[in-house]
Amino acid sequence: MLYPILNSARTLIDLSGIWKFKLDDGTGFENKWYEKKLENSLTMAVPASYNDQKESMDIRDHYGYVFYQRELSIPKILQGQRIILRFGAVTHYAKVYLNGELICEHKGGFLPFEVEIQDKVRFDTNLLTVAVDNKVDQSTLPVGSEKDGSMMGGGMPSIPGVTPKKQNNPNFDFFNYSGITRPVKVYSTPMSYIKDATIVPSVDGNDAIVSYTIDTVGEGKVDIEIYSEDGEVVAKAEGKSGTFIIKDVNLWQPLNAYLYTAKVTFCEDSYDQTFGVRTIEVKGIEFLINGKPFYFKGFGKHEDSEFRGRGLDEVLNVKDLSLMKWMGANSFRTSHYPYSEEMMNLCDREGIVVIDETPAVGLHFNIGGAKGPTPVDTFEVIRTHEHHKEVVEDMIARDKNHPCVVMWCIANESDTATNPDSAYNYFKPLYDLAHKCDPQNRPVTIVGIMGASRGDKTLPAMDVICLNRYYGWYVFGGDLEAAKQALNIELSFWQKFGKPLMFTEYGADTVAGIHAATSTMFTEEYQVDYLTANHEVFDRHDFFIGEQVWNFADFQAAQGIVRVDGNKKGIFTRERRPKYAAHYLRSRWTKIPNFGYKTEIKK
Numbered sequence: 001m002l003y004p005i006l007n008s009a010r011t012l013i014d015l016s017g018i019w020k021f022k023l024d025d026g027t028g029f030e031n032k033w034y035e036k037k038l039e040n041s042l043t044m045a046v047p048a049s050y051n052d053q054k055e056s057m058d059i060r061d062h063y064g065y066v067f068y069q070r071e072l073s074i075p076k077i078l079q080g081q082r083i084i085l086r087f088g089a090v091t092h093y094a095k096v097y098l099n100g101e102l103i104c105e106h107k108g109g110f111l112p113f114e115v116e117i118q119d120k121v122r123f124d125t126n127l128l129t130v131a132v133d134n135k136v137d138q139s140t141l142p143v144g145s146e147k148d149g150s151m152m153g154g155g156m157p158s159i160p161g162v163t164p165k166k167q168n169n170p171n172f173d174f175f176n177y178s179g180i181t182r183p184v185k186v187y188s189t190p191m192s193y194i195k196d197a198t199i200v201p202s203v204d205g206n207d208a209i210v211s212y213t214i215d216t217v218g219e220g221k222v223d224i225e226i227y228s229e230d231g232e233v234v235a236k237a238e239g240k241s242g243t244f245i246i247k248d249v250n251l252w253q254p255l256n257a258y259l260y261t262a263k264v265t266f267c268e269d270s271y272d273q274t275f276g277v278r279t280i281e282v283k284g285i286e287f288l289i290n291g292k293p294f295y296f297k298g299f300g301k302h303e304d305s306e307f308r309g310r311g312l313d314e315v316l317n318v319k320d321l322s323l324m325k326w327m328g329a330n331s332f333r334t335s336h337y338p339y340s341e342e343m344m345n346l347c348d349r350e351g352i353v354v355i356d357e358t359p360a361v362g363l364h365f366n367i368g369g370a371k372g373p374t375p376v377d378t379f380e381v382i383r384t385h386e387h388h389k390e391v392v393e394d395m396i397a398r399d400k401n402h403p404c405v406v407m408w409c410i411a412n413e414s415d416t417a418t419n420p421d422s423a424y425n426y427f428k429p430l431y432d433l434a435h436k437c438d439p440q441n442r443p444v445t446i447v448g449i450m451g452a453s454r455g456d457k458t459l460p461a462m463d464v465i466c467l468n469r470y471y472g473w474y475v476f477g478g479d480l481e482a483a484k485q486a487l488n489i490e491l492s493f494w495q496k497f498g499k500p501l502m503f504t505e506y507g508a509d510t511v512a513g514i515h516a517a518t519s520t521m522f523t524e525e526y527q528v529d530y531l532t533a534n535h536e537v538f539d540r541h542d543f544f545i546g547e548q549v550w551n552f553a554d555f556q557a558a559q560g561i562v563r564v565d566g567n568k569k570g571i572f573t574r575e576r577r578p579k580y581a582a583h584y585l586r587s588r589w590t591k592i593p594n595f596g597y598k599t600e601i602k603k
């Protein structure tokens, strides 16, 4: 799906701002709130999560639908054009009404969707209403538990005469921020238009051979001009698909990005698609970018900040990448959902390497609040099968052209070991689907949970083995010598698969400002000691190709007895102030090269 742009053929109207807002009291649909102006509404900023914008537990912990509304004026000059209403993300389910008519619905809170409205709008004022549902259950991604008690919050006892409030039970460790979290835009195209562009670069000596496909609607001819960063035309092509050659190509390199622009014209329409030229390959125990063995240094992150929740914040995005560069990091994983298109564009520009993850988290009914007395076969119980396919397809369709994306991650910490055959039968088709959908055929992975290894069939079937491990925290907390031994034993187990392995999470909760001369858990000193112990073991293994610390910054989670105002495993606080460990990691990572770090061990 193309990102909406403004150019000589297309207009773009941003609907960011203050919208009307109202919690559904259970009568919103029955009383057709979408047909008239919302009564007794509140103000709410878009894009942003609604939860932290007001001082009200009813809003923060709301369960179910809310209604957003605004007037939408469409200029008459757009008559005769295709007009599209596009949502960057609405979390988790959206019903969109224009002048009282339901014009589209969308499931899933982290990917864009759009609807053509030229035949539905008045070229005057319209009433736009969006009903947004935040419920998570065993059919949604992320997954909610249908039992009382969130994964981290502990269960709610059932006591006759007591009616606990209705609430979501996220089967995941981050706050269930909801609402219209990414930009809402109206854009126009001519009636004959460019629907999609797919660009697949390859490298041949000093040159790039780039194949492309342009998807169009209407009759006409496609022309393409390729521009360098200096605005020079470096290649040209004609037709809906084909190849072009860029002589003496400038490669897109980690932390040294170079972007070309393909200017596509078709009838009256035109579209500017940026792309980078780089190659990705998993070969033996190495992960090659542009033919050289890459070492991942970086983080698992969240889209999370004060007031906005998970809402798009471009200042924060720029700041986060700047802090990463300051530390010598080169990569992150979009844990635990696809991030905004704006962030992906920024990573292309900044040369930050991205592992792009679906919102499939919580596919595990044998841990936390979801756990019953006897283990269940998660993949017999869960109802995400079809939706999981959709999110894999839609994420890849959205992000396929981004040079920053080097690997797809189809899920985080699923139950791959309780019933290994069921898990394999669920995930292998998704792995195959990801490969089939991606025109660049990037590597595909799944992130494995602590405790699952022997007997697991799913992880060894992936292109790269990605593990979340907490030796020295959840296991052997406070005993880093035992942690090192256990970690080393586990890595030796994985070595036999002959594949590259990386840690996509390892970390320790650390309360900023707590210090101790004798390092104990939760102190800033312990976070450094924990990381140092892990690194000592990582550095012994040549197939260990990357370290992504959990987490870049402290982040909000559900209320409960485990998290004190959120998860504190950040290397930065939620306000982006460095903890002591940031300086330690900076010192380590600025010495580790992006390429060839493990070459010495192999010699």
Ligand code: GCB
Binding pocket: 172, 173, 174, 336, 412, 413, 468, 505, 550, 567, 569
């Ligand atoms: C994990 C999860 C992550 C949690 C983290 C933790 O393994 O993938 O979502 O936040 O552990 O801190 O427990």
